Amino acid sequence: MLVTRHFSLTGETFDQKTTAATEGQNPVFRSPDWWPSAPTKFQRIGFCDWLSIYQRHECGGLPKIAGGAFMRIDRDGAVETVTLKKERIEGSHETAVFIRCDGETVWFDGNVSKFGRPDNVFGYTFSQCLQIINGILSRYGLPPFTEGNKFITNFKGEPRSCWTGAIVTRVDITTNFSTGSKENASAYMRHLQNQQASRLKTGTYGDAETVDFGRGSRRLYIKAYTKGPELRRHIKRIEMDSFQKGPVNPFVVHLADWCDSVGLVRVEFTFKATKLHDMGCHYLGGFDMKLLENEFKQRFEVFTRGESAHVDDMTSLPKHLLSTYRMWMAGDDLDSKMSRATFYKHRKALLPFGVDIAIKSNVIQFKPKVRVIQLGPVSIPDWYELPQTEDLKDGTYH
Known part of the structure; x- marks a missing residue:
């Protein structure tokens, strides 16, 4: 099978000043010298799924929100430590995100693009996800995640920029590709399971419907899977428990059929805390989407490798x-x-x-x-429902 890519992951033109204005930033350079250009949160590749972030507020006095607590007790019965559990925030369509606050620090974890929606075939950019998250926090009387103030510190003898605002510990960058048909998607996944990404172990799950690289890594995890079968498994679970969950949403059934017809393959990159720290993107103030997208493009070679990949x-x-x-x-x-x-x-x-x-x-x-498969871009169909970000802060979109 020959795998080719007949499109560019991003546009060839990119205006830094326009990007800064789009993000509401000052286009004047305000990054440390070790960054090649001003950091931006403008996203050109795909959208975000999962986002983990926290921020400490020295003023304190915030409402405590938790789903319980873990207590560590010594042999004499004295409480040594108390760790609050995350509170599960339920949304419609069996979705949920998690928040926690001990009165001073606010944590958030969750698949923002899926929260309150029947699907997440298409989702939101990093900046839009932050808007949704801050909307959820406001419902519970919590302050929004912010960049804070920048200051310079000494790191191993070199000056580094630090920020007093939020810290990002996980970001999932997701994008969709079309292989042309359900049969092409299955053949492509069988081809992909024989590939290997640099220093990342290859794994296959299900009926070759999911192939991943780097499972268990503390830095970077890459996963590819066919979206149609994933939606159908969700539909099957609802059908088996229709008394409690209600009837299957016909929109999701139609969407699964469409995913099969275009041979939709989903590719997800999970940037974990260690990787974000090494890239200098763990501070929200210094978060630079360009660096994540460069990593994405460098690693994408494994998905188009196929000049000598002949499989029956x-x-x-x-x-x-x-x-x-x-x-x-x-x-x-x-x-x-x-x-x-x-x-x-x-x-x-x-x-x-x-x-x-x-x-x-x-x-x-x-x-x-030999089957030749081209990975192509996927446009949002006219009938697809992508709600406005402000409609998702309460997680009850229908």
Whole structure:
């Protein structure tokens, strides 16, 4: 299978001043010298899913919000420490995010683009997610996450910029690609499971519907999966528990059909705390989306690698034909393993794939069929519902 990309991940033109104005920033350079340009939160690749962030407010006096607490007690029965649990904030469509406040520090974790929505096939940029999060915090009387003030500190003998505002500990950058059809998407995922990203272990889950790189890494985790089957698993769970969860949303069913028709493959990059710190993006004030997008583009090579990736396309066969094909490849005597009628029926079905089971497999050199798959951009269809960010702060979008 040959995998190609016939589009650019981003546009070729990029005006720094326009970007700064779009983000509401002062276009004047205000970054430390070790950054090549002014940091920006303007996002050109995909959108954000999960976001983890916290901020300490020295003034204190904030409402305490928690879903319980963990207590550590010594042998004499005295309480040593109390750690508050995250409060689960329920949204519509079985979605939730988590917040916690001990009176001084506010934490937030959750898939912002999915909160209060029936799906997250398309979502929101980093800046839009911050707007949604701050809207949720305001409902509980908590202050918004802010950049704070910048100051210079000494880090291993070199000056570094620090900020008094929020600290980001996880960001998921997500984007969608079209392979053209459901069959192409399945073939592409089978190809991808044989690839390896630099220093990241490859894993396959389900029926090759998910392939990931770097599971368990404290720095970067990359995952690709077919979106249609993922939506259908969600639909199946609702159908099995329809009494409690209600009927299946027809919009989600229509969306799953559309994902299958375009062969939609979702690619997610999870930037974790260690990686964000090394990139200088752990402070909200110094968060630079350009650096994350550069990492994305550098790592994306594994998804378009395929100049010499020839894989036979036989795994798309029905199970009974696939079994016959594999026995033939192993050199088994098929005449003794099936009836004459079955033998010729399977032979007729396999001939279009270049396989003649009437000829011993070691007599000819089998050349597998090669499928060329192009990864293309995915536009939001006209009928897709992407609510305004202000409609999601209460998590009850319908």
